[in-house]
Amino acid sequence: xxxxxxxxxxxxxxxxxxxxxxxxxxxxxxxxxxxxxGALPANVPGRVEDVVLRQWGRMRxxxxxxxxxWTAPERIGDRIAPLVGAAPGQIVVGDSTSVNxxxxxxxxxxxxxxxxxxxxxxxxxxxxxxxIAESAAxxxxxxxxxxxxxxxxxxxxxxTAAVLLNHVDYRSGRLHxxxxxTAAVHAAGAVAVWDLCHSAGALPVGLxxxxxxxxxxxxxxxxxxxxxxxxxLYVRRELQDRFDSPLPGWNSHAEPFGxxxxxxxxxxxxxxxxxxxxxxxxxxxxxxxxxWDGVRIEAVRxxxxxxxxxxLECVAAxxxxxxxxxxxxxxxxxxxxxxxLRCDDAGDVMKRLIExxxxxxxxxxxxxxxxxxxxxVGFADAERAARVLGEVLx
Numbered sequence: 001x002x003x004x005x006x007x008x009x010x011x012x013x014x015x016x017x018x019x020x021x022x023x024x025x026x027x028x029x030x031x032x033x034x035x036x037x038g039a040l041p042a043n044v045p046g047r048v049e050d051v052v053l054r055q056w057g058r059m060r061x062x063x064x065x066x067x068x069x070w071t072a073p074e075r076i077g078d079r080i081a082p083l084v085g086a087a088p089g090q091i092v093v094g095d096s097t098s099v100n101x102x103x104x105x106x107x108x109x110x111x112x113x114x115x116x117x118x119x120x121x122x123x124x125x126x127x128x129x130x131x132i133a134e135s136a137a138x139x140x141x142x143x144x145x146x147x148x149x150x151x152x153x154x155x156x157x158x159x160t161a162a163v164l165l166n167h168v169d170y171r172s173g174r175l176h177x178x179x180x181x182t183a184a185v186h187a188a189g190a191v192a193v194w195d196l197c198h199s200a201g202a203l204p205v206g207l208x209x210x211x212x213x214x215x216x217x218x219x220x221x222x223x224x225x226x227x228x229x230x231x232x233l234y235v236r237r238e239l240q241d242r243f244d245s246p247l248p249g250w251n252s253h254a255e256p257f258g259x260x261x262x263x264x265x266x267x268x269x270x271x272x273x274x275x276x277x278x279x280x281x282x283x284x285x286x287x288x289x290x291x292w293d294g295v296r297i298e299a300v301r302x303x304x305x306x307x308x309x310x311x312l313e314c315v316a317a318x319x320x321x322x323x324x325x326x327x328x329x330x331x332x333x334x335x336x337x338x339x340x341l342r343c344d345d346a347g348d349v350m351k352r353l354i355e356x357x358x359x360x361x362x363x364x365x366x367x368x369x370x371x372x373x374x375x376x377v378g379f380a381d382a383e384r385a386a387r388v389l390g391e392v393l394x
Contacts, residue, residue, distance in 0.1 A: 004314055004383050011310065011379040017303055021376045023291045024224075030381045030388075032360045035170075035198060035338050035371025038224030038288075047287035051280060072282050073251075073273055079289045080223070080232055083297055084196060084215070085206040090237055092272040093219070093282060097197060097231040099247070100216040101132045103272060104233060105164055106246040108191035108214055109140045111239065112161035116190065117141075120155055120163040123148050126170050129195055133164050139246075149176045156188035163190055167205065168198035168336035171363050173328040175199070175336045179210045186211065197221060201292075202337035202373070203301045207234055214239070222337065222373055225285035233272040240268050249274035291375060303374035304337040311339055311370065311382040318390030327367065338371040343393075352392045358385045 012018060025040040055063040064070045077091030084091075095103075109119065121133040123146035130146070137144035140161075147155045149165055156163070163185045168175050178194060185192040194215040199205055201222030207215055215234040219225035235243050245265070250256050251273040254264040265271045312326060324341040343349055343366060350362040360370040370385065 004317060004387075005380075008310070008379040008383040011306070015303065015378065016299055017295065017374055018378065020291060020295060021378065024376045026376060028357060030358045030377075030385045032358065032370040032372065032377065032381070032385055034224070034373035034377070035202075035221050035369065036361055037220055037227060038222060038373060039376055040226070041224055041288045041291045043290060044226065044284050044287045048280065048284050051283045056279075069277070069279050069283075072279065072286065073277050074270060076282060076286045076289070077232055077269065079286065079292075080200070080219070083205075083223070083292065084200050084217070084234065085204060085210075086208050086234055087237070090207075090240075090269050091232050091234045092269045093232045093285070094230050094273055094277050095233075096228075097195070097216055097218045098128050098132060099274075100231050100233040100272070101129055101164070101193075101195065102136060103245050103247055103274075104193045104214040104216050105133060105136045105162060106140060107243050108162035108193050109136065109142060110244045110246075111191050111213075111242050113189075116159060116161035117143060118157075118159045119144050119161055120152060120190075121146050122165045123151075124169055124171070125164070125166050125195070126197070129164060129166070149181060152181055153184045156184060156190065158189065160185075160188050160190040162193060164193045164195070166195045166198070168202075168338075170198055171327075171367055171369075172340045173198075173336045173338035173369075175203070175329070175334050177333075178205065178212070182210050182212055198336055198338070201297075201300070202304055204297050207236070212236065214243075219285050219288075221371075223285075224288045224291065224373075224375075226281060226288065229281050229285045229288075230278055233269070235269050235272060237268075240271065243271045245271055245274075247274045251275055251277070295375070300374045304372055305332050305335065307372045307374060307377060307379065307382050308335060308337065308339050310379055311372070311386055314383050314386030315339075315341070315389065318386050319393055320390070323393045324368070324389075337373070338369055341368045341370070342366050343368050349389075349392055353385075353388060356388050356392070358388045360385075 055067045076093040078088045182192045196217035200217045219229045
């Protein structure tokens, strides 16, 4: 047994989150792709069966009231709120991340003065955010300017209406400085919109603390909500009466069942609703969020950093020198919860890793991504993944 294997065992034995692992459906595979799709919480299948067979099958239309379907978007939003540092009443769940990015960015531009004619967007963003920002700019008569997060402070001006940024870079795992960038956006008089897809459930966000205006995120990564589970939209309380959604629907009307021809927005975060909620996936998400009961996000962050530190140490020990290069920052203040390794034949290497029971993913052209979900990934997993990687690359 190697020294690293022994250390992994000791670290797992001392892990305060180790007991959470049994709440997931796992096998012998080392699953390091939770930054794309989280593992299945064990309580979800039974809950979905109840929703389908009892609530839908027997109660049918009564479930909108008696089973709480109607209030699910805001109720589940309040379950997510502590994980991103938000007080209740500011998050509504529904639609996809892409749709919520559109709602948030157009609403942000509508809040800005008419002479603010430019939108800044993260040039390294996940492609969809860029596509939507381009469309939002065309629709609102603004120009779009892609800049890296590091360039944002210098790019801000009295022309800036809104800024759309990613909290964690999906390729490299780099964590951007949300507090200082939000402050810079506000100092320029613009509106800050953050995409939290790769940070929510992995590290503290502090939306309220740092005065973030609008934020969106998915729930199928570190929140383990299931494939295609609904996303969420955060609207800071002080801005809710100014939030003018580009997608007004009957579910965001002040009187949804009034069926009135003129739209009157609901009060609060409910303005972010659009149409009928996707109940099956939404209630599966609600069940999945129960794994967070009693879990501190600060403990998750501490374990995440320890796991990624240990994995990088194991990679250095097991992988032939010069075979991979980490593009994930070493500094804890700049690191999310994944490790990205550049490797010439990354696509083929990942296929071979998966064949040997280590599941990460590949990003074109040469990046191996390993996502560490602290609720169910342990130090022995990190050691084994690095050891198998070393064997594959020899």
